[in-house]
Each structure stands twice: as structure tokens, then as C-alpha cells.
Amino acid sequence: MESALARASRLAARRYGDDVVCSWGDGRQLSFAALDAVADEVAAWMEHRGVGTGDVVLLAMPSIPEYMVAYVATQKVGAVAAGVNARLSLPERERLSELADPRLVVATADLVPNGLGAGTEVVEVSPAAEAPSMLRRARLAGEAPTGREVAPSDPAVIVFTSGTTGLPKGAVFGHRQLTAIAAADAGGHHLRASTMVSTSLALLGFMTKFESYLEQACSMLLLAEWHARDALRLTAEHRLSTIGGIPTQVALMLRLPDFGRYDLSSLKRIVLGGAPAPPALVREARERFGVPVLVRYSCTEAGIGLGTSETDPPEDAEVSVGRPRRGVELTIRDEELRPLGVGETGEVCLRSEAVMLGYYQNAAASAAVFTDDGAVRTGDLGWVDEDGRLRLVGRSKDMYIRGGYNVFPVEVERVLLNHPGVAEVAVVPRTDDVMGEIGVAVVVPRDAGGPPTLDEIRAFAQGGLARFKLPEDVVIVDELPRTVGEKIDRGALHALVASRRPAAPDTGGA
Secondary structure (H helix, E strand, C coil): CCCHHHHHHHHHHHHHCCCEEEEECCCEEEEHHHHHHHHHHHHHHHHHCCCCCCCEEEEECCCCHHHHHHHHHHHHCCCEEEECCCCCCHHHHHHHHHHHCCCEEEEEHHHCCCCCCCCCEEEEECCCCCHHHCCHHHCCCCCCCCCCCCCCCCEEEEEECCCCCCCCCEEEEEHHHHHHHHHHHCCCCCCCCEEEECCCCCCHHHHHHHHHHHHCCCEEEECCCCCHHHHHHHHHHCCCCEEEECHHHHHHHHCCCCHHHCCCCCCCEEEECCCCCCHHHHHHHHHHHCCCEEEEECCHHHCCCEECCCCCCCHHHHHCCCEECCCCEEEEECCCCCECCCCCCEEEEEECCCCCCEECCCHHHHHHHECCCCCEEEEEEEEECCCCCEEEEEECCCCEEECCEEECHHHHHHHHCCCCCEEEEEEEEEEECCCEEEEEEEEEECCCCCCCCHHHHHHHHCCCCCHHHCCCEEEECCCCCECCCCCECHHHHHHHHHCCCCCCCCCCCC
């Protein structure tokens, strides 16, 4: 069979032709037809250099059209595309390169890793202004690849995990998984939608969903860097239909004092993923943007997971991460991996045709992340309500125990985010001689000149939280530390709060 992405690119070129698949910089554009034509010439060059089925092609570029072209080209020759986030440090990029052991590296000059094997070829990319100049060093003009046959179970993509809890691992997805993800997205994507790509193309969202973007004629605006004001301005200027990103990005847009001056009438929806969306933020975004706010939930290893739709009650996106998407089986399991019932808290497990094949060259880690019946253990804790919605309570490794009681940071954060003086918050534990562990709220205030005090935060939250869940110290910061995958860096937060002497609030005992 032809690889799914190669087929999607070819059909999109035929169906949508000169329509724009991506735009970047100062208005430059790449069409569906040009994407496929350039990818053909690059694939022909790869084939001529001996790159083929099973070979790993490492893509180390910022969010530029050349990344898309090289990705499609790898699929046309049956190779395996492994994306490297451009925001990683050189040592981090080198670790991923060593793990992938690529046959070919396609990278901008500043992102070429050191220490490559003797058999690795490197193509240095200079970002081009238009299609005829793209990847000029790696094209055979007017040529096309012979068309490699691939099996559904053949590896197609490696998506590296963030490594927030250890060394990064490479989640491998085969052609079958990419097809399953595209099928699930068919009901969630919108024909000829337009959106802004504000995160790395190397992350799960793009690497596993590019096929469905091509099938649905989605037009993407590529950003070199994301800034709230630029995002609003470009949304208005390009008449984008969808804002997609992490909750923090939407929160920063809403905090702009001149938010109301932008014409956002082209917007149809906001899609939030990557982290739980605070209820107050979902409500504010829905009211001020004037469009439905949808949430998505998954993990790298699962491929697809849960979400809300435009036909769901608005409150679903406020209190939950929705219901399983088409073809996804959700179970909540105890420590022995036995299924739990409605309302019982346990580990979230996801099973579908989209789950990864396993971690690249890491059989032990692969065995540990799967249940006996093939579900992926997400490491997240949650419970399913009577309406079938998943309510997250935190990461299994984030839970702490205060005086014998379990405390889940996400539950506390959801309450604190409703405080009028709190823009962002993360709760992490700190060792305590009496209670074992206590909670510390790391707060980004709405007003830097008048941040909320610990007593104010505790007084506000005591109506919605048990006393043992209330934070017992507060740390004020300008911004929360984040990983290159835009997730909150819990390790950095632990180091921050551990370095501080604890406050001494009147907690009234245990």
C-alpha cells in the first residue's frame, strides 16, 4: 500500500491545487500542489541517495514549510520521520539524534546535531521565500519517487516525549495508526478551516494529524515565535476560523488591554489542548471571543483520546475533558489495573487503533506503558461521571499526601483559578516535618503590583476545598516555567518551592 500521508498529499494537490496549505513570514504562501510537487522531487533525491523503507530521517527545523515538504517526502519513500523540537538545547537535540540513529538529517544550519554516525548524511536547509527555492540541495528536478509500498504496521513517525519525568522516549506510530487518527479526526475537523500553528511541528498534534489537515484542506499560518498580541492581530488579518493552542495562550490573549479592538468575526471555534483548561478561562473565552470552546485530551503514546464537540453542552468543556472520541475506549483502573466504576478515581487508560506501536528501541519502557489488553497507561488520574465525561484530578506522580490525606494539585488549581487576582497557578508539594507534605501555590498574579496574599487565597478557596487541601504557602512569579512542549515544568517548580522557607499561616491544625 502507499503510505497514508503520501496519498493524502497527492490527492490534496489534485483536489485543492493552488489553494494555500500554509503561509508564513510576510505573506508568503505554499499551495497544496506545490507542496506535493516539491515533496516528489525531494523524495526522488532521497531514493537516489538510498533512503528507503525503515530508514530514519531526522527533521530538525523550526516551523517552516520545508519541514512539511521533507516530512511528506519521507513518507513517499517509506522512511520514518522523526521530528526534533527546535526549542531544545544542543545536548537535548544530540540525545534525540543518538536515540534515533538517523540515516539522513534535514536541518537548518543552527540545529544540525553533533556526533552523527559515519553513515548519516546531512542536508542543511536555508529557509526559502518560495517553492522553487525550497530544499534546493535535496531535489531532483522534474523527478518523482518510484512509489514505495508500505505495510500498515510499518513505522512511519517517531514522536519524542517531553521527558519531564525522565529521559525522552520515541513513540513510534505506524501507517495504520496515522490512518486511524485521520479517520477519528474526520468528524472533528472542518473542511477548509484555517488556523495558526503556534507550537513545534515536531509535536504529536502535527506529526500524527497532517494527513487529516491535507484531507480537509486546512490552511495553516506558521509562526516563528508566538506572542499574544501578534496572535490576535494575525487572527484578524488572516481571517482565521480556528484558534488552537494551550490554555495559557488563550489566557494571555484575553489579558491584553486592547483585546476588543481586533475584528475576530471570522472565528468559528477555539480548541484547547496540552493541559487542563480552567473553567473560568473556558467561560471567559466563550463569552469574549463569542465562539464555542472545545477541549482535547490525550497523551503522546495514545495518539488520540477524548474531547468535547460543538454540539455538546457548553459546561462539558468547563468541568471535564469530554468523552472518548470515535474508536477510543476509556477505562479507569486501580493500582492493580482492574477497571473501576463510575465516580471512582484511578489511572486513565486509553485503547484504540491509534495507540503507538511502542517506544523506539526501548522494549522495557514499552511493556511498562501498556496494559495486558493493549491500553496505554496515561499516568493521569481521573474519574468518569454519570454523563460519561472524564474529570481529571492530576498526574499519579503529582499527587501528594498531607497528614495522611491524598491531595491532587489539579483539583486545587481549578478552584484557585477562579480567584480574581490569579492569572495562572500551579500547586506543588514541599516536605514538611509535621504533615509530611504541604501544598505550595505558585501564582502568576493578574496585577503584579498587588498580588493576592496567602491568607486571601486560603479564605477564597475554603468554600470549595477541604481544609487539608488548602495551600500553606504562596510563591509569586512573573510566569510559570514550561517545557519546550509548552507543559508546566513540575520539576522546576519543585526546585523553586524547595528553596524557600515555608510561611507560617494559621492552618488550625490538620
